[in-house]
Amino acid sequence: MTINEIEQAYDAALEVLKACASPLGLKASALNQGYPHVWARDAPITALGALITGDEALLLACRASLITLGDHQSDLGMLPLNVDTRTGNVTTENAGAIDANMWFVLGHYACHRRTNDTAFLRAAWPRIQAALLWLRYQDMNDCGLLEAPEAADWADLYATRYNTLYANALYVGTLEAAGYLSAALGEDGAAHRVRANDVRRKINLLLWLDRPWDGQRFGAQLETLRALRLEWFLLHQQTATLTEKPYFLSWAGFREFGDTFDGFGNMLAILFGVASETQTRSILDYAHAAGTNDPAPLKAFYPPIYPGERDWRDYYRSRNLNLPDQYHNGGIWPFLGGFYVLALERAGNHDNAQSMLHSLARANKLGRTQPWEFNEWLHGRSGRPMGHPLQAWSAGMYVCAYHAVVHGETPLLPPCPARTADPWADPPST
Known part of the structure; x- marks a missing residue:
């Protein structure tokens, strides 16, 4: 693929984004037979690319998405899974959408970072606070991490559960965003940042498996787990199959865990400072060596x-x-490829990020009915498109990755410090 095709992919992505804009916000797909809804996760993720373009119509669609979703917030603060742009009907299927509230907060963060419109933020602030309070109640046992049943996030047909990596890494970014938004309104956001650091530390304690040759260090980790939560200690001590992994576990529950590589969760762990520099190298080395970026990311x-x-x-x-x-079970999602490129850039792997941007452009060019289809997902081995075409987040995350690699622009995500190397150490203050 030539440099010119990288630019062609960018132009095609802009056309998809414009076709997804509606009076109620960014539809998940430009086609009504696809996903003609404003989704609480898709729209803010799409906005990461749409906002950076500077296109006024796309900015208005991003803001409309947040207003539409906020207008349907429940009395307890839960955001809907999606709102149908044709009928206005609201969906809250499956086990809910624990990530909907988090992407709602991050969407407001991205909009404020791009526009500095404090009036818009202030009008939405009660809804943002309600969304954050609802999230607090998803920590049902007061352990500091969120708990989720199966099918409660973007992987809504996949058996991650309880303390999941994706939800909790995303929670770190949400809390960092809440701290920023609080400060933008003249309020003290320190409590949000303290909680973000606590979640970082506990993700590392529970979901990063490190068995150092120094038994004293491992013993110290176990003692920390015992002091924090007996179940976490028992999981690490008594489950013989828990051995070193080069990535964060996808989830941990009652005496069981998930050891598949969660591409989204691990990329968010890098982007939101859950992973140390050493862990980041380990995660990205594994992602490449295991072929999770082949035939396309991710x-x-x-x-x-x-x-x-x-x-x-x-x-x-x-x-x-x-x-x-x-699909979720080993399928390739081009929007995740965008997060993969961002993680490579954060790690300083610019050449690899550029190579993966080329691969992502090729993936988005594939189509069953037309070129530049920006399909929803591809088969994990053949790389052929199998989902719905003209997906907003496939286009939006390509645009975001393009700006990061070609123009060196920082994505509209909260800047987060990297952790220290020790999983049980306190992370740096922000």
Whole structure:
């Protein structure tokens, strides 16, 4: 692929974004038979690229998305899964959407960073505070981490559960954003940043498996786990199959854990300062060596889960979606490829980020009916498009990755410090 094709991909992505703009906000897909809804996760993720373009119509669509979602917030502060732009109907299916509230806060952060419109932020502030309070109540046992049932986030047909990496890494970024937004309104945001650091530390204690040769260090980690929460200590001490991993576990529950590689969760761990520099290198080395970025970036979870394995669910067969190497179960999602490129840039791997931007452009060019299809997801082995075309977040995250690699622009995500190397150490203050 030539440099010119990288630019062609950018121009095509802009056209998709413009086609997804509606009076109610950014639709998830430009086609009504696809996803003609403003989704609480898709729209803010799409906005990371849409806002950076400087296009006024896209800015208005980003703001409209947040208003539409906020208008349908529940009395307890929960944001809807999506709002149908044709009917105005609201969806809160599956087990809810624990990440909807977090992307709502991050969407407001991105808009304020881009526009510095404090009046818009102040008008939305009660809804943002309600969204944050609802999230606090998702920590049902007061351990400091969020708990979630199956199918409660973007991987809504996949068996991650309880203390999940994705939700809690995203929570770190949400709390950092809340601290920034509080300060923008003249309020004290220190409590949000303190909580973000606490979540960082506990993700490392629970979900990063480090068995150093120095037994004293490992013993200190176990004692920290015992003091914080007996169940966490027992999980690490008694589960013989818990061995060193080069990435964060995808989830931990009652005496069990998920050891598949969560592409989204691990990229967010890098971007939101959950991972140290050493951990970041380990994660990115594994992502490349295991082929999670091949034939295109990035596979949602790897390796795939097969029938008969512990975490196989019969609902994976629903609509023929989550068979091995498909959809969440090892399928490639181009929007995740955008986060992968951002993580490479944050790690200082500019050459690799540039190479992956080329690969992402090629993936977005593929189509069953037209070129530059910006498909929803691709088969994990063949790389062929299998989802809905003209996806807003596939286009938006390409634009975001393009600006990061080509122009060196920082994505509209909260800047977060990297952790120290010790999983049980207190992270640096922000």
